Amino acid sequence: xxxxxxxxxxxxxxxxxxxxxxxxxxxxxxxxxxxxxxxxxxxxxxxxxxxxxxxxxxxxxxxxxxxxxxxxxxxxxxxxxxxxxxxxxxxxxxxxxxxxxxxxxxxxxxxxxxxxxxxxxxxxxxxxxxxxxxxx
Numbered sequence: 001x002x003x004x005x006x007x008x009x010x011x012x013x014x015x016x017x018x019x020x021x022x023x024x025x026x027x028x029x030x031x032x033x034x035x036x037x038x039x040x041x042x043x044x045x046x047x048x049x050x051x052x053x054x055x056x057x058x059x060x061x062x063x064x065x066x067x068x069x070x071x072x073x074x075x076x077x078x079x080x081x082x083x084x085x086x087x088x089x090x091x092x093x094x095x096x097x098x099x100x101x102x103x104x105x106x107x108x109x110x111x112x113x114x115x116x117x118x119x120x121x122x123x124x125x126x127x128x129x130x131x132x133x134x135x136x
Contacts, residue, residue, distance in 0.1 A: 011135040014054035021047035025117050037113040042099035044116035045092040048123040055127045067096035082126040
């Protein structure tokens with residue numbers, strides 16, 4: 001099935017927003033000791049989420065309003081096999097809530113923040129390999 005022009009346009013919008021999140025996360029990491037680690041992790045999670053939603057949009061697959069990366073990944077399984085394991089996404093899920101709101105959460109350290117950004121990059125690369133140039 002060939003995507004409609006509206007799907008391609010909306011896919012590009014998802015990609016652009018995902019790129020903004022990755023840019024933000026990567027540049028905040030450069031702040032060293034002043035880095036807001038939770039915010040880095042939130043933007044990494046958002047990058048992965050938006051890239052998954054971009055591919056779902058391009059493929060014409062409906063998805064629920066959710067931040068759960070595993071749920072989004074599972075919607076893609078039948079249509080587009082990604083070069084990333086479902087289990088790799090799970091650690092990012094906590095950052096959609098824990099990184100933004102107060103609570104009795106496990107602390108986020110610099111190592112976890114770097115891993116979150118690395119996972120976001122891997123999701124980015126996996127999705128971009130599935131999208132044609134016109135959708136990027």
